[in-house]
Amino acid sequence: MTQAQEAITPEVAPITAAAVAQYLRQHPDFFLEHGDLLRELKIPHESGRAVSLLERQVAVYRQRQYAMDEQFNDIVGNAKINDALFEKTRLVILDLLRCRTLAQLLGTIGERIRGNFDASAATLAFVTERGDAGALLTIPPTALRTAFGEFHEKQRTWCGSLNPVQQSLLFPKQSAPIVSAAVVPLHLSETSRFRHTYGQPLLLIGSTQASHFNSTLDTLFLDFIGEVLSVHLLSVEG
Numbered sequence: 001m002t003q004a005q006e007a008i009t010p011e012v013a014p015i016t017a018a019a020v021a022q023y024l025r026q027h028p029d030f031f032l033e034h035g036d037l038l039r040e041l042k043i044p045h046e047s048g049r050a051v052s053l054l055e056r057q058v059a060v061y062r063q064r065q066y067a068m069d070e071q072f073n074d075i076v077g078n079a080k081i082n083d084a085l086f087e088k089t090r091l092v093i094l095d096l097l098r099c100r101t102l103a104q105l106l107g108t109i110g111e112r113i114r115g116n117f118d119a120s121a122a123t124l125a126f127v128t129e130r131g132d133a134g135a136l137l138t139i140p141p142t143a144l145r146t147a148f149g150e151f152h153e154k155q156r157t158w159c160g161s162l163n164p165v166q167q168s169l170l171f172p173k174q175s176a177p178i179v180s181a182a183v184v185p186l187h188l189s190e191t192s193r194f195r196h197t198y199g200q201p202l203l204l205i206g207s208t209q210a211s212h213f214n215s216t217l218d219t220l221f222l223d224f225i226g227e228v229l230s231v232h233l234l235s236v237e238g
Contacts, residue, residue: 088116089221093228102198102236113205113225121174121206124186128199138199143169148183157219157226158183161210171206178206180213184226186233194233203229 024030095112099105106124114122125137127144147166148158159182162170171178184203188195195201203226207213 085221089225092116093225096225096229097232099232099236105233105236109203113203117205118207118212119205120176120208121171121178121204123204125170125202125204126199127202130199136198137172137204139169139202155185155187157185157222159213159217159219159222160215161213162206170204174206176208179208179210181206182213182217182219182222184219184222186226186230188230188233192234194236201229201233 092112095108096105099108109122109124113119123137125139127139127141129140130138147169159180161180162178166181167178170181170183182203182205184205186201186203188200203222205213205222
Protein backbone atom coordinates (compact mmCIF):
# COMPACT_ATOMS: atom_id res chain seq x y z
CA MET A 1 0.00 0.00 0.00
CA THR A 2 1.39 3.39 -1.00
CA GLN A 3 1.60 6.39 1.30
CA ALA A 4 -1.17 8.03 -0.73
CA GLN A 5 -3.44 5.06 -0.19
CA GLU A 6 -2.66 5.05 3.54
CA ALA A 7 -3.56 8.73 3.72
CA ILE A 8 -7.04 8.20 2.29
CA THR A 9 -7.82 4.94 4.14
CA PRO A 10 -10.23 5.76 7.01
CA GLU A 11 -9.32 4.53 10.45
CA VAL A 12 -11.51 1.71 11.70
CA ALA A 13 -12.57 2.06 15.35
CA PRO A 14 -11.59 -0.96 17.42
CA ILE A 15 -14.42 -3.35 18.27
CA THR A 16 -15.20 -3.23 21.98
CA ALA A 17 -16.87 -5.83 24.16
CA ALA A 18 -19.77 -3.41 24.68
CA ALA A 19 -20.23 -3.10 20.93
CA VAL A 20 -20.28 -6.87 20.52
CA ALA A 21 -22.80 -7.24 23.35
CA GLN A 22 -25.03 -4.55 21.86
CA TYR A 23 -24.87 -6.20 18.44
CA LEU A 24 -25.86 -9.59 19.88
CA ARG A 25 -28.78 -8.01 21.73
CA GLN A 26 -29.97 -6.44 18.50
CA HIS A 27 -29.50 -9.74 16.64
CA PRO A 28 -30.64 -12.48 19.05
CA ASP A 29 -30.79 -15.01 16.19
CA PHE A 30 -27.09 -14.51 15.35
CA PHE A 31 -26.04 -17.93 16.68
CA LEU A 32 -28.88 -19.60 14.77
CA GLU A 33 -27.16 -18.53 11.58
CA HIS A 34 -23.66 -19.22 12.91
CA GLY A 35 -24.19 -22.42 14.89
CA ASP A 36 -20.62 -23.53 14.33
CA LEU A 37 -19.45 -20.76 16.67
CA LEU A 38 -21.28 -22.35 19.60
CA ARG A 39 -18.91 -25.30 19.42
CA GLU A 40 -15.84 -23.07 19.30
CA LEU A 41 -16.68 -20.52 22.02
CA LYS A 42 -15.57 -21.40 25.53
CA ILE A 43 -16.58 -19.65 28.73
CA PRO A 44 -14.65 -20.11 32.00
CA HIS A 45 -16.76 -21.81 34.65
CA GLU A 46 -16.53 -21.08 38.39
CA SER A 47 -14.91 -24.47 38.85
CA GLY A 48 -12.16 -23.48 36.41
CA ARG A 49 -13.38 -25.80 33.65
CA ALA A 50 -14.12 -24.21 30.29
CA VAL A 51 -17.66 -24.81 29.05
CA SER A 52 -19.28 -24.13 25.70
CA LEU A 53 -21.62 -21.20 25.22
CA LEU A 54 -24.50 -23.63 24.76
CA GLU A 55 -23.76 -25.31 28.10
CA ARG A 56 -23.55 -21.91 29.75
CA GLN A 57 -26.93 -20.92 28.30
CA VAL A 58 -28.47 -24.11 29.61
CA ALA A 59 -27.03 -23.41 33.06
CA VAL A 60 -28.37 -19.84 33.04
CA TYR A 61 -31.83 -21.00 31.96
CA ARG A 62 -31.78 -23.67 34.65
CA GLN A 63 -30.91 -21.08 37.32
CA ARG A 64 -33.73 -18.85 36.11
CA GLN A 65 -36.12 -21.81 36.24
CA TYR A 66 -35.08 -22.54 39.83
CA ALA A 67 -35.70 -18.90 40.76
CA MET A 68 -39.13 -18.95 39.10
CA ASP A 69 -40.00 -22.21 40.87
CA GLU A 70 -39.07 -20.66 44.22
CA GLN A 71 -41.20 -17.58 43.50
CA PHE A 72 -44.12 -19.79 42.48
CA ASN A 73 -43.75 -21.89 45.64
CA ASP A 74 -43.72 -18.70 47.74
CA ILE A 75 -46.91 -17.51 46.06
CA VAL A 76 -48.62 -20.86 46.59
CA GLY A 77 -47.40 -20.98 50.20
CA ASN A 78 -48.73 -17.49 50.95
CA ALA A 79 -52.03 -18.36 49.31
CA LYS A 80 -52.39 -21.42 51.52
CA ILE A 81 -51.59 -19.37 54.63
CA ASN A 82 -54.15 -16.71 53.69
CA ASP A 83 -56.74 -19.36 52.90
CA ALA A 84 -56.24 -20.94 56.34
CA LEU A 85 -56.45 -17.51 58.03
CA PHE A 86 -59.63 -16.70 56.15
CA GLU A 87 -61.24 -19.96 57.28
CA LYS A 88 -60.23 -19.33 60.90
CA THR A 89 -61.53 -15.76 60.66
CA ARG A 90 -64.83 -16.94 59.19
CA LEU A 91 -65.41 -19.45 61.99
CA VAL A 92 -64.47 -16.91 64.67
CA ILE A 93 -66.85 -14.31 63.25
CA LEU A 94 -69.73 -16.78 63.11
CA ASP A 95 -69.18 -17.64 66.78
CA LEU A 96 -68.99 -13.96 67.73
CA LEU A 97 -72.26 -13.21 65.94
CA ARG A 98 -74.00 -15.92 67.96
CA CYS A 99 -73.22 -14.07 71.22
CA ARG A 100 -76.12 -12.13 72.66
CA THR A 101 -74.57 -10.78 75.86
CA LEU A 102 -71.28 -9.10 76.71
CA ALA A 103 -70.36 -12.00 78.98
CA GLN A 104 -70.84 -14.47 76.12
CA LEU A 105 -68.83 -12.24 73.82
CA LEU A 106 -65.92 -11.99 76.24
CA GLY A 107 -65.91 -15.76 76.72
CA THR A 108 -65.93 -16.41 72.98
CA ILE A 109 -63.15 -13.91 72.36
CA GLY A 110 -61.03 -15.43 75.12
CA GLU A 111 -61.51 -18.95 73.80
CA ARG A 112 -61.95 -18.78 70.03
CA ILE A 113 -59.73 -15.85 69.03
CA ARG A 114 -56.98 -16.96 71.39
CA GLY A 115 -57.14 -20.52 70.08
CA ASN A 116 -57.58 -19.82 66.38
CA PHE A 117 -54.78 -17.28 66.20
CA ASP A 118 -52.31 -19.18 68.40
CA ALA A 119 -52.35 -16.40 70.98
CA SER A 120 -51.77 -16.54 74.72
CA ALA A 121 -54.56 -14.11 75.64
CA ALA A 122 -57.50 -12.33 74.00
CA THR A 123 -60.08 -10.00 75.50
CA LEU A 124 -61.91 -6.70 75.21
CA ALA A 125 -60.69 -3.64 77.07
CA PHE A 126 -62.60 -0.39 77.50
CA VAL A 127 -61.01 3.04 77.34
CA THR A 128 -62.82 5.13 79.92
CA GLU A 129 -62.27 7.54 82.80
CA ARG A 130 -64.83 5.79 84.99
CA GLY A 131 -62.27 3.53 86.66
CA ASP A 132 -63.04 0.08 88.05
CA ALA A 133 -65.80 -1.80 86.24
CA GLY A 134 -65.75 -5.12 88.03
CA ALA A 135 -64.56 -7.97 85.82
CA LEU A 136 -64.15 -5.70 82.80
CA LEU A 137 -60.70 -4.39 81.91
CA THR A 138 -60.73 -0.59 81.81
CA ILE A 139 -57.92 1.68 80.65
CA PRO A 140 -57.77 5.45 81.32
CA PRO A 141 -57.30 7.43 78.08
CA THR A 142 -54.34 9.32 79.52
CA ALA A 143 -52.58 6.07 80.46
CA LEU A 144 -53.15 4.63 76.96
CA ARG A 145 -51.87 7.83 75.36
CA THR A 146 -48.78 7.84 77.55
CA ALA A 147 -47.99 4.18 76.87
CA PHE A 148 -48.65 4.16 73.12
CA GLY A 149 -48.11 7.73 71.97
CA GLU A 150 -50.15 8.65 68.88
CA PHE A 151 -51.72 5.19 68.52
CA HIS A 152 -54.88 6.19 70.39
CA GLU A 153 -55.42 9.21 68.14
CA LYS A 154 -54.80 7.29 64.89
CA GLN A 155 -57.37 4.62 65.82
CA ARG A 156 -55.64 1.96 63.71
CA THR A 157 -54.71 -1.61 64.46
CA TRP A 158 -51.34 -1.74 66.18
CA CYS A 159 -49.03 -4.78 66.31
CA GLY A 160 -45.68 -5.02 68.03
CA SER A 161 -43.65 -5.90 71.09
CA LEU A 162 -44.69 -4.63 74.50
CA ASN A 163 -42.56 -2.93 77.12
CA PRO A 164 -43.29 -3.57 80.83
CA VAL A 165 -45.58 -0.51 81.12
CA GLN A 166 -47.64 -1.60 78.12
CA GLN A 167 -47.80 -5.18 79.41
CA SER A 168 -49.22 -4.17 82.78
CA LEU A 169 -51.68 -1.79 81.15
CA LEU A 170 -53.15 -4.20 78.59
CA PHE A 171 -52.73 -7.58 80.26
CA PRO A 172 -52.55 -6.99 84.03
CA LYS A 173 -54.00 -10.37 85.04
CA GLN A 174 -51.76 -12.65 82.97
CA SER A 175 -49.42 -14.89 84.93
CA ALA A 176 -46.93 -15.24 82.06
CA PRO A 177 -45.69 -11.92 80.59
CA ILE A 178 -47.40 -10.94 77.33
CA VAL A 179 -44.51 -9.56 75.29
CA SER A 180 -46.19 -8.90 71.92
CA ALA A 181 -49.73 -7.95 71.02
CA ALA A 182 -52.27 -6.78 68.48
CA VAL A 183 -54.50 -3.90 69.57
CA VAL A 184 -57.58 -3.43 67.41
CA PRO A 185 -59.75 -0.33 68.02
CA LEU A 186 -63.48 -0.96 67.66
CA HIS A 187 -65.04 2.12 66.09
CA LEU A 188 -68.25 3.12 67.82
CA SER A 189 -69.87 6.53 67.51
CA GLU A 190 -69.77 8.81 70.54
CA THR A 191 -73.56 8.58 70.75
CA SER A 192 -73.52 4.78 70.91
CA ARG A 193 -75.31 3.36 73.96
CA PHE A 194 -72.65 0.68 74.37
CA ARG A 195 -69.82 3.22 74.30
CA HIS A 196 -71.64 5.49 76.72
CA THR A 197 -72.08 2.56 79.14
CA TYR A 198 -68.67 0.90 78.95
CA GLY A 199 -66.27 3.19 77.08
CA GLN A 200 -64.41 2.89 73.77
CA PRO A 201 -63.68 -0.86 73.23
CA LEU A 202 -60.37 -2.32 72.15
CA LEU A 203 -59.79 -5.90 71.03
CA LEU A 204 -56.56 -7.12 72.65
CA ILE A 205 -54.73 -10.23 71.44
CA GLY A 206 -51.41 -11.04 73.10
CA SER A 207 -48.65 -13.61 72.97
CA THR A 208 -45.82 -14.73 75.24
CA GLN A 209 -43.65 -14.93 72.10
CA ALA A 210 -41.88 -11.71 71.14
CA SER A 211 -42.10 -12.33 67.38
CA HIS A 212 -45.73 -13.49 67.25
CA PHE A 213 -47.14 -9.98 66.73
CA ASN A 214 -44.71 -7.63 65.01
CA SER A 215 -44.91 -4.30 63.21
CA THR A 216 -44.71 -5.94 59.75
CA LEU A 217 -47.75 -8.15 60.33
CA ASP A 218 -50.58 -7.79 57.81
CA THR A 219 -53.63 -6.68 59.81
CA LEU A 220 -56.26 -7.36 57.12
CA PHE A 221 -58.01 -10.19 58.99
CA LEU A 222 -57.72 -8.45 62.37
CA ASP A 223 -59.25 -5.30 60.89
CA PHE A 224 -62.09 -7.37 59.47
CA ILE A 225 -62.83 -8.96 62.85
CA GLY A 226 -62.73 -5.49 64.42
CA GLU A 227 -65.23 -4.11 61.91
CA VAL A 228 -67.64 -7.01 62.51
CA LEU A 229 -67.33 -6.62 66.28
CA SER A 230 -67.97 -2.88 66.04
CA VAL A 231 -71.31 -3.51 64.34
CA HIS A 232 -72.25 -6.49 66.50
CA LEU A 233 -71.67 -4.63 69.78
CA LEU A 234 -74.62 -2.38 68.93
CA SER A 235 -76.95 -5.34 69.47
CA VAL A 236 -75.16 -6.94 72.44
CA GLU A 237 -76.84 -6.77 75.86
CA GLY A 238 -74.89 -5.75 78.96
